[in-house]
Amino acid sequence: MPGKSSCKLSRRQAIDTPHRRPIAFRKRHKFHRWVAGFFIGCLAGIISGFVGSFLFRILLNFVRGRYRDRRGFEIFSPVIKSKEVLSFLEKENGLTDLEVIGHGGCGEVYRKELGTKTIAIKMIRLHSGAQANLTEEESRMLDKWTRQIRSEIRTVGRIRHRNLLPLLAHISRPERHYLVYEYMKNGSLHDALRESAEGTRKLQWAERYRVAAGIAAGLEHLHVHHRPHVIHRDLKPANVLLDDAMEPRIADFGFAKEVPDANTHITSSNIAGTLGYIAPEYYQTMKYTVKCDVFSFGVILGALVTGRFPSDEAFAETEEMSMLRWIRNRMSEGNAAACFDRQLVGEGNEDQMELMLRVACFCTADDPNDRPNSKELRIMLAQIPATG
Incomplete structure (x- = not known):
């Protein structure tokens, strides 16, 4: 009947419809699952990134042996296995029985046996009473020492190189700091x-050469390889320490400054460094560059060959009135032998000593652009035979 036939499905419709509905439903369901999976994956990736970064920082600090607790302990090296090892510094008389091996304007340096290791503890006094009662001069010195402590921690606390003296730990107390x-x-x-x-110690030429090469390697690391670059600003023989094997370690980073890659110099309002080792352009411009460190190193090279310091009174009696000018004049005269330390003469290393004096003259050129950089400096020294 016509009325009934209109309500019936054709054979094709009866066959196709049951299949079309499940297919469309599956496609929509698949799309929804893909979207949900995409967002869940993104969320999981973000969370994993944060967790991974956090764990990496923990691992990095563990490898460096660095952590800090609320009591003012900051450890930078696995040599100090735990803060309990240094717990004696929490006592008021913790340093009483220790040997004093150095003195300075801000405190003393002590020697301490720590199991199979020996450590040096530098105590820096901040003030002896209420800070409000300090004189203007005491306040100025307090600010200076505080800045030096921060500089020391910020630089050498995070730098590792065989020719840099590592900071093992920092302990902060209300009236003093221990490095x-x-x-x-x-x-x-x-x-x-x-x-x-003075004749009380023998310092062979091979040892002096090793010291020079080691300082150059340490400077190259600070100036070239470390990011950001670091300028020491007070390089001198007193700030170069010698380990058991006479390997040099550049020390005392109290005046050191980090230099971002975009910068070429540091501008300061006060002169930093030691008279006789400060580059002339620093006096004139108050701008400190890596070439100022190179100048200081050149003065050290002169001291290694001559066995004298810029402060030696003998130079005040010369026509030049300066160790560097005296060396340059002797070199220009072809009389390098007049500069040699008498303790070294006759050992067959005269050619090597003259070459090192030439490098010293390059490093202390009046124009900083004429001085080698620390990488070139290391290469120049490497070309000098250690012994004759």
Whole structure:
């Protein structure tokens, strides 16, 4: 009947419809699952990123051996296995029985046996009473020492190189700070040169050459490889320490500054450094560059060959009135032998000593653009035979 036939499905419709509905439903369901999976995956990726970054920071700090607790302990090296090892510093008389190995304007340096290791503890006094009662001069010195502590922690606390003295730990107390370092058995280069001049210690040419090469390697790391670059600003023999094998370690980063890659110099309002080792352009412009460190290193090279320091009174009696000008004049005269340390003469290393003096003259050129950079400096020294 016509009326009934209109309500019936054709054979094709009866066959196709049951299949079309499930297919469309499956496609929509598949699309919804894909969208949900995409957002869940993104969320999981973000969470994993945060967790991974957090764990990486923990692992990095663990590898570096660095952590800090609320009591003011900050450890930078696995040499200090735990803060309990330094718990004696929490006591008021914790340093009473220790040997004093150095003195400074801000405190003393102590020697301490720590199991199989020996450490040096630098104590920096901040003030002896209420800060409000300090004189203007005391307040100024307090600010200076505080800045130096921060500089020391910010730079050497995070730098590792065989020719840089590592900061092992920092302990902060209300009236003082303790900086813990590896103990350097052979003292400073300044002490070694002074004792050699006095005849109480022998400092062979091979040892002096090794010291020069090591300082150059340390400077290259600071100036070239480390990011950001670091300028020491107070390089001198007293700030170069010697370990058991006479390997030099650049120390005392109290004046050091980090230099972002975009910058070429540091501008300061106060002169930093030590008279006799400060580059001339720093006095004129108050701008400090890596070439100022190179100048200071050149003065150290002169001290290694001559066995004298810029402050030696003998230079005040010369026509030049300066160790550097005296060396340059002797070199220009072809009389390098007049500059040699008498303790080294006759050992067959005269050619090597003259070459090192030439490098010293390059490093201390009046124009900083004429000085080598620290990488070139290391290469120049490497071309000098260690011994004759």
